[in-house]
Amino acid sequence: MLSGIPWGWSFLNKITPNLFWFMPVIGRAIYIFVKLMLSLLIGIFVTPFKIYQIVKALKDANDMEKYANMN
Secondary structure (H helix, E strand, O other): OHHHHHHHHHHHHHHOOHHHHHOOHHHHHHHHHHHHHHHHHHHHHHHHHHHHHHHHHHHHHHHHHHHHHHO
């Protein structure tokens, strides 16, 4: 579950503005805590999709390397 936090965090970075960094310190702490919990939740669903993309890209790269070595 915890391995999905970075991918959940990067997904949330795409949809949240940087406006929240101009809040007071307690507001930023609450923002970071809520974002961390949401990234944990979203990461559960985003992680399998990202792993699939990585495996597919590695397979495609391997196939392309085999094709390039044939000539």
